Amino acid sequence: MTLMSLLSVIIFLAVVGSxxxxxxxxxDRRVVDDSTQLxxxxxNSQREMLSALSDDYNNWDVAYDNIRDGDMDSFYxxxxxxxxGGDVFTELHILNAFKHRSTSxxxxxxxxxVYDDSYTAGLARNVRxxxxxxxxMPQTSFQFYTFDEGGFKLHxxxxxxxxxxxxxxxxxxxxxxxxxxxxxxxxxxxxKMGRDLLLTQVTLSAAPVADRSYFAVLGPDGAVVAxxxxxxxxxxxxxxxxxxxxxxxxxxxxxAVSSAIAIVAHRNATMLIARLQTH
Numbered sequence: 001m002t003l004m005s006l007l008s009v010i011i012f013l014a015v016v017g018s019x020x021x022x023x024x025x026x027x028d029r030r031v032v033d034d035s036t037q038l039x040x041x042x043x044n045s046q047r048e049m050l051s052a053l054s055d056d057y058n059n060w061d062v063a064y065d066n067i068r069d070g071d072m073d074s075f076y077x078x079x080x081x082x083x084x085g086g087d088v089f090t091e092l093h094i095l096n097a098f099k100h101r102s103t104s105x106x107x108x109x110x111x112x113x114v115y116d117d118s119y120t121a122g123l124a125r126n127v128r129x130x131x132x133x134x135x136x137m138p139q140t141s142f143q144f145y146t147f148d149e150g151g152f153k154l155h156x157x158x159x160x161x162x163x164x165x166x167x168x169x170x171x172x173x174x175x176x177x178x179x180x181x182x183x184x185x186x187x188x189x190x191x192k193m194g195r196d197l198l199l200t201q202v203t204l205s206a207a208p209v210a211d212r213s214y215f216a217v218l219g220p221d222g223a224v225v226a227x228x229x230x231x232x233x234x235x236x237x238x239x240x241x242x243x244x245x246x247x248x249x250x251x252x253x254x255x256a257v258s259s260a261i262a263i264v265a266h267r268n269a270t271m272l273i274a275r276l277q278t279h
Contacts, residue, residue, distance in 0.1 A: 035230065038199075050156045054141040063179075066079070067177050072100075081111070088183070089182060091182035092180070123155075124178075130157070155182050185204075201231050203229050
C-alpha cells in the first residue's frame with residue numbers, strides 16, 4: 001500500500017507538473033506574441049503620422065514654388081522649420097531637381113540648412129531609385145527605415161508637387177524635387193514606447209539580443225535594418241514558481257496521509273491475523 005501511495009504521488013506530480021509546464025509555456029508565448037503585435041502597431045502608427053504630414057506638405061503649391069524659385073528662406077518658414085522643434089519630424093532633406101543644390105535641415109540647427117549633396121548622397125541614390133517608377137500626381141508618400149551611425153530613422157519620401165492639375169501635367173520626374181521627411185527614433189523615443197506599451201528595457205540593436213523578445217524592422221528592400229528588443233513579462237513562468245512550493249506541500253501531505261493509512265491498515269491487519277491464530 002505504501003508503494004502504491006508513492007506511485008500515485010509520482011503519477012500525480014508527473015501529470016500536474018507537465019500540465020502546468022505546458023500551460024505556462026503557452027502563456028509566456030502568447031505574451032511575447034501580444035507584445036510583438038503591440039510594437040508592430042506602435043511603429044505603424046508612427047509611420048502613418050509621418051506619412052500624413054508628408055502627404056500634406058508635399059502636395060502644396062507654396063512648397064513647390066519655393067523650391068522651384070530657390071527661395072529656401074521662405075521654404076524654411078513655410079515647411080522646414082518643423083524640424084527645429086522635432087515634435088513630428090527631426091530631419092528634412094530636399095533632393096533638388098531645379099538646378100539648385102540639395103538641402104537638408106535637422107533638429108537643433110534647423111534654421112541653418114546644409115547645402116551639400118554628399119550629406120544625403122547614399123540616401124538620395126536609394127530614394128531616387130525607388131521614386132523612379134512613381135508617376136507625377138497627387139499621391140501618398142512611401143515610408144521606410146534605415147539604421148546607420150546616425151541612429152534608427154523612419155523616412156517618408158514623396159515628390160514635392162503643385163496641386164493644380166494643369167501644372168502637374170507639365171511636370172516630369174526629372175524636374176520634380178523629392179522631399180524626405182525623417183524622424184529619428186532614439187533611445188528616448190524607445191523608452192517612451194516602453195512606457196506606453198508597458199514593456200521593460202526597450203532598446204535597439206543591429207542583431208537580436210539573447211533572452212529578449214524582438215521585432216525585426218525592415219528596410220525598403222525587405223532586409224532587416226534593426227531589431228527592437230525588450231524584456232517580456234513571463235506570467236507562465238511566474239505561475240510555475242508560485243505553484244511549485246504548493247505542489248510539493250500537497251504531495252508531502254498526500255504521502256504522509258497515505259503512509260499513515262498504510263501503517264494503521266498494516267497494524268490492524270497484523271492484529272487481526274494474530275487474533276485469528278489464537279483461536
